[in-house]
Amino acid sequence: MIARRSLPFSLPRTACAALSAAILLTAAAPAIGAVESDRTKRYTLGSHHGPYMVMVAAIHPLRGGNDTGLTPAEAADRVCWELRDQGIPAYVYAMNTETQSLVTLSPDGQEKERLMATMRGGVCVLAGNFKTADDKIAQKLLKHIKTKVKCPTLEPEAATGGFVRTKGGGFFQATNGRPRSALSRAFVTVNPLLDSAQLQRLRKINDPLLVRLNSGEEYGLHKCKGNYSVVVKEFRGRTLTQVSGTKSADVGERVDVSGDLSEAGRExxxxxxxxxxxxxxxxxxxxxxxxxxVTIGSFSSPKDPEAVRTARKWAAKPADTGVPTPVTVAVPKGERDIRKAERYWLLEVTPYAMPVPNM
Structure with missing residues (x-):
């Protein structure tokens, strides 16, 4: 069944041009300029798009088939082209699972997880490329799509039995209190191709204690440009606790840090x-x-060949005794006898990749 969204268009050309330019300036597109709209191409969603986007429409196959209308893939391609004709970078994404979880975001940044009930053959149309959910241009685009954009393929044609038929031959359910538009339910979401670690990085750390501990670091891991970095050494302390009686407003200023943890930080x-x-x-x-x-490197994923090589380089080396010998970093450099070293650290036996925090 085609569950779509669309609307009549009356925005002045100058306003459309301004919005298109703003979208392009915030987009992760390869170039600034007119959005390409080639009827011979399929603009397939990639993991490099987004990471935040507007879910324009989710088109599902009609149970029992539909001999009179477009297939979901055909309809999605047309909607994608129609959006691109209006200067909106749009992409299609084929769903191949019975249900798929999507993270949706409100203008104030609150996350909600919704399950998209799908059938094999369903296709989504997503638009825009934004770094944050509360990006002002993203919110303007969302409103623009819900209230102004016109996609002829999804334009209402007739209503019957609680459903509205579109000019593309699909149907969407009519809802009391909502416009007769297949686009009125668009929402902001994250790129569904991102993995859990990439999604985790999108979520900003809101723990004031961690922000306080890391904000002053010249080489804080949150400044790493990659998605992952390889942990080569852990320094374990005790705990970091909030002083009894503090309120959320002053928690960042009243923290009890154990001596062991402070020493771990210095090390x-x-x-x-x-x-x-x-x-x-x-x-x-x-x-x-x-x-x-302490981590080393900046990598796109834990399976990045460079990340694997880095982990191997700093991992413990085999020894005749059968017990792996950790890599030693000593002061002065090259001192192999740790008893003579001024300072030394034995690195992790097995380094591992960790997601880069977003702060």
Missing amino acids: AWELCQILRNRENQEAYVWHDRHRSV
Whole structure:
């Protein structure tokens, strides 16, 4: 069944042009200029799009088939072209599961998870490329699509039995109190191709304690441009706790940090400096309530070949005794006898990739 959304169009050409330009300036598009709309092409959604987008329409096959209208793929392509004709970068995404979870976001950044009930053959149309859910242009685009954009394929043609038939041969359910438009239920979501770690990075850390601990770090892990970095050393402390009786408004100022945790933070900072200044490594530091970690590198995923090579490079090496020997970073450089070293650190036996936090 085609569950679509669409609307009559009356926005002045100058306003359309201004909105299109604004969308392009915030988009992750390869170039600034007119949005391409080629009827011979399918504009397929990729993981590099977004990460925040407007879900324009989710088109499902009609139970029992539909001999008179377009297939979901044909309808999605047409809607995509029609949006692009109006300067809106749009993409199609084929759903291949019975149900799919999507994270939707309100203008104030509140997340809600909704299940899209789908059947094989369903296709979505998404539009825009925005860095945040509350991006002003994203919210303007959402309103524009819901109230002004006209997609002829989804334009209402006739109503019957509680359903509205579109000019593309599809149907959407008429709802009391809503406009007779297939586009009126558009919403902001995240790119459905992003994995759980990438989604986690999109969610900003709102713990004031972690913000306080990490905001002053010159090489804080949150400044890493990749999605992942490889942990080469963990420094475990005790805990970081809120002082009894504090309120949320002052929690960032009244924190009880154990001496062990403070020492872990200092150790991590010192190791990071040595890795950067002496070993020429892209090292970062991250502090949380129970530990401080030092990481190396910036990678797109934990399976990135460079991430794998980095983990292997800094992993413990086999020894004749059968017990792996951890890599040692010592001061002075090259000192193998830790009893003679001024400072030394034994790195993790098995380094691992961790998602880069968003702060």
